[in-house]
Amino acid sequence: MSNASSQALINFIHESPTPFHAVSKMIGQLEAAGYQPLYEQDSWSIQAGGRYYVTRNDSSLIAFKLGKIKLEESGFRMVGAHTDSPCLQVKPQPELNKSGCWQLGVAVYGGALLSPWFDRDLSLAGRVTFTHQGKVQSRLINIESPIAIIPNLAIHLNREANKGWAINQQTELPPIIACSDDIPFDLKALLAKQLFSEYGLQEVELLDYELSFYDNQKGNIVGLNNDFITSARLDNLLSCYTGLEALLHANDEQNCLLICTDHEEVGSCSACGADGPFLEQVLTRLMPDPSALSRCIEKSILVSADNAHAQHPNYPQKHDEQHAPKINAGPVIKINGNQRYASNSITAGIFRHLCQINQVPVQTFVTRSDMGCGSTIGPIAASKVGVKTVDIGLPTWAMHSIREVAGTKDVTYMMTILKAFYEIESLY
CATH class of the missing domain: 2.30.250.10 (Aminopeptidase i, Domain 2)
Structure with a gap:
């Protein structure tokens, strides 16, 4: 299963050399699954149980399906990622x-x-x-x-x-x-x-x-035991792909949303970036009543999925030894007290509990106290929309290289847990 999922991911990335191509590829999969396009310049007619997607700048995408419970009563299960890479x-x-x-x-x-x-x-x-x-x-x-x-x-x-x-x-x-x-x-x-x-x-x-x-070189599965996937743009097409696969295979009970935005690698400050109004405007069009929108957001949670730094065996000193994620040991909850990541004890606890009940191993990353910390779309989306957020990701070597490395088992773990997240009835 892990090799099949990893090979499918490799194919997706190979056909997505730019954010524009990644969104185009995702649109193809969404439409094949019955998702209908919405256009921002048009008025929208949203039906209960419907499946929809909307794009901006050809490089950012929001896809969502409406479940059996009203949005203001259950909120959205949201997964966020980004389409761009250095x-x-x-x-x-x-x-x-x-x-x-x-x-x-x-x-x-x-x-x-x-x-x-x-x-x-x-x-x-x-x-x-x-x-x-x-x-x-x-x-x-x-x-x-x-x-x-x-x-x-x-x-x-x-x-x-x-x-x-x-x-x-x-x-x-x-x-x-x-x-x-x-x-x-x-x-x-x-x-x-x-x-x-x-x-x-x-x-x-x-x-x-x-x-x-x-x-030009396509990604590959490497290692004596096929442990690793090597490819360009794993950061963060890996999360876009696993989020999309989870959305497509989740049941139709809950209200589910996937957002994949451009320009994260340069700060997200654009009309189609996470620091722009894209998500907020889409949610407002779905729920024009401010009270209903506030109730929906309060009952929603966003899983911000971006890659995490795996401990490198040649450079183990670059990690806090108590918080050093390993490849093929499961997704990573990312924590930072200065809000470089948006996880808190509630959102991290929800995700950790979800991993436990689905038998998915889970790890924690905190950067060394004497080193700077990167960030994600998580804190940006949380501050723009007000949604509770947990920052997670799969362990990766060589992040931002022309060829990055992740674990084949971890790809399957991520698909499993994101699908479970989309299907969970009660968040807490």
Whole structure:
């Protein structure tokens, strides 16, 4: 079971090289399960027992199904995750001709671990905006073949390389895409060709784009006992996928909601980020009466699912030894007294009890007292909406690398517990 779930996750991530593609992939699965689209510019007619989804910016999604009890009486069981991952984004005027090579200028998105991006086969994907037949349109593109690489400098020319060095993001990261001796390179011409290849569109005028490079190598299951899953973007497509699978397979008794937002890696402050009004506005449209909405939120709980730092056997000192999660030992409750995580004793207790009754092992993470602590969408969503929140995640190595590592058993644990959460009758 764990290998099958992990392989399905690998396939999902491989087909989701950008947040736009991840949302598109989730839409396909939702519609196959009978979920109907809602559009923010339209009026909504919501039916009891209905299944719906709404997107914003093509990169954030809220999906929900209505159960048998009124929202103000039972609230929502919510799961939250984020669709974005650290990457290299293409600049607006990126073409560089240097030393006989064509390169593309890039900007680092999020807190990327940069050194693993060297010597990797890179592909390019994203959203392109253009005019066609007099109208402004957008499409997602994915140049699946490897078209670029960022070669390391040979050890002979950098004898100090193994002692570490600061990577200059402006000069050392532009990927090489071609030799410049043959023909001039025009990125917009390449994108127009891709639009024809994927959609049959001709005579388009490129206006703008949001493109990022990604690792062409598909994820894999590794280890002598198939213990590990290795892939790009496990943070946080792993949570998007397991949350979606739990929603699709949960029974129809409870009111269930999945929110997957963009821009978490850069602070969530956008119209489609967790620090924007997306969730609050959707909930308000479902319950225009302020009193009913307040009652619903008071009876709701949000599981903010984001990856957790697993203890690395080569660097055990980087963890508080009493709070050092292990891979394949179950999901992690994340605690921080300064509200970098939103868990409290009630929400953590509910989640821990849920794990106990479903025979899912559970762990706790608290960062070392002498180290800084990251954060998630949990505290942001809690403060924007007022919903009780617990921050959890699966243990991961190499977070924010171009290739991260998680446990195959943990993927199954997460699906099990999120499905149980969606189905639980009484929270406390």
